[in-house]
Amino acid sequence: MVQYSYFPGCNLKTNAKGFEKSALAVSKQLDAELVEMPNWNCCGTVHTLASDNLMKRIAPTRILSRSSKHVEILENSPKEVVTLCSMCNSTLKVVNKDIKNDESKLEPINFQLEVDEEEYQKDMEVKHFLEILRDSVGYEKIEKSVKKPLKGLKVFCYYGCMLLHPDEAKIDDEEMPAVLEDLSESLGAEIIFSPLFKHCCGSYHIVDQEDIVNTQVQKIIQSAKQNGANAVVVACPLCAYNLDAQQKSMEKQGLDKELLPIFYFTQLMAIAMGEASNINHFEEHHINPEKLLKKLKLI
Numbered sequence: 001m002v003q004y005s006y007f008p009g010c011n012l013k014t015n016a017k018g019f020e021k022s023a024l025a026v027s028k029q030l031d032a033e034l035v036e037m038p039n040w041n042c043c044g045t046v047h048t049l050a051s052d053n054l055m056k057r058i059a060p061t062r063i064l065s066r067s068s069k070h071v072e073i074l075e076n077s078p079k080e081v082v083t084l085c086s087m088c089n090s091t092l093k094v095v096n097k098d099i100k101n102d103e104s105k106l107e108p109i110n111f112q113l114e115v116d117e118e119e120y121q122k123d124m125e126v127k128h129f130l131e132i133l134r135d136s137v138g139y140e141k142i143e144k145s146v147k148k149p150l151k152g153l154k155v156f157c158y159y160g161c162m163l164l165h166p167d168e169a170k171i172d173d174e175e176m177p178a179v180l181e182d183l184s185e186s187l188g189a190e191i192i193f194s195p196l197f198k199h200c201c202g203s204y205h206i207v208d209q210e211d212i213v214n215t216q217v218q219k220i221i222q223s224a225k226q227n228g229a230n231a232v233v234v235a236c237p238l239c240a241y242n243l244d245a246q247q248k249s250m251e252k253q254g255l256d257k258e259l260l261p262i263f264y265f266t267q268l269m270a271i272a273m274g275e276a277s278n279i280n281h282f283e284e285h286h287i288n289p290e291k292l293l294k295k296l297k298l299i
Contacts, residue, residue, distance in 0.1 A: 001033060003033045003035045003076065005070040006036050006037065006082050007036075009083065018281030019237065021281065022264065022267045022270035023266040025279055034082060038070065040066060043088045046087065046090075047060070054105060057098070058109055060096070061106075061110070064124045082132055083128055086160065089162070096122075096125070106120065128171050130179050130235060131179075133179075133183060134179050142187070154189070156227070158198075164177060187269060187272040189268065194229070196224075202216040206241070206245075217243055217246040218250065218256065231260055231261050232262050232263065244287055247287060261291075262285065262289075267280045277290075
């Protein structure tokens with residue numbers, strides 16, 4: 001068993017509980033257990049583009065420092081902090097590389113940490129759970145853990161913006177990514193390609209300009225359906241919310257009647273690996289995936 005220092009971030013405790021609980025369950029099955037850091041704070045959501053804005057780098061650095069201390073009490077733990085949220089992953093990766101490359105930034109940041117906090121020694125790497133599954137666990141082991149192959153599930157793998165950009169944070173090739181596809185195939189699902197795999201979902205415009213998000217979501221979903229998908233798999237809580245909630249909103253407006261359920265990749269893993277269905281919290285989805293899963297006799 002390898003234990004990883006796991007940083008959940010905010011949404012995994014509120015709007016994406018099924019994402020977290022399914023991830024924790026399958027990580028144990030795969031002997032790559034995610035162990036939550038005992039003390040953490042918000043990463044800041046997005047990294048600053050201003051090179052001299054050190055205040056915006058303090059929160060991510062504090063997480064890295066605490067994770068460095070956390071791995072010391074874990075079993076066979078590498079010096080890696082693992083994330084599930086693609087935004088957290090991007091923020092932590094960018095800041096970590098930034099302060100590693102510029103020693104002058106680290107000293108004033110360390111000075112701002114709590115009195116009893118250890119200074120960050122630039123000794124951590126940031127990994128998305130997808131990277132752990134691909135590079136450390138391996139698809140062969142995942143395939144051997146499958147108890148119920150996802151036959152009949154035709155998934156469109158949607159990456160969104162943050163998994164593939166910027167260069168400092170990307171987890172795969174930005175033009176031809178394969179990690180979600182390879183993982184889904186190892187679970188027995190059929191892969192459906194759409195050229196809009198990283199077309200922005202509208203992001204935080206859902207707060208103030210819902211019409212922009214509706215336009216983006218409609219393009220993404222229509223393309224997926226036209227290519228034969230009956231489900232979408234994601235790795236970002238904000239993407240999941242926009243694609244899920246706005247389809248339902250458009251249905252009420254009479255704009256779309258054929259809805260595609262949205263899954264986190266860990267939820268598909270949990271189904272295929274025989275975990276209890278309740279850990280997926282499907283009741284919190286706007287489009288309940290259970291209708292499709294029952295039709296395909298997967299639950």
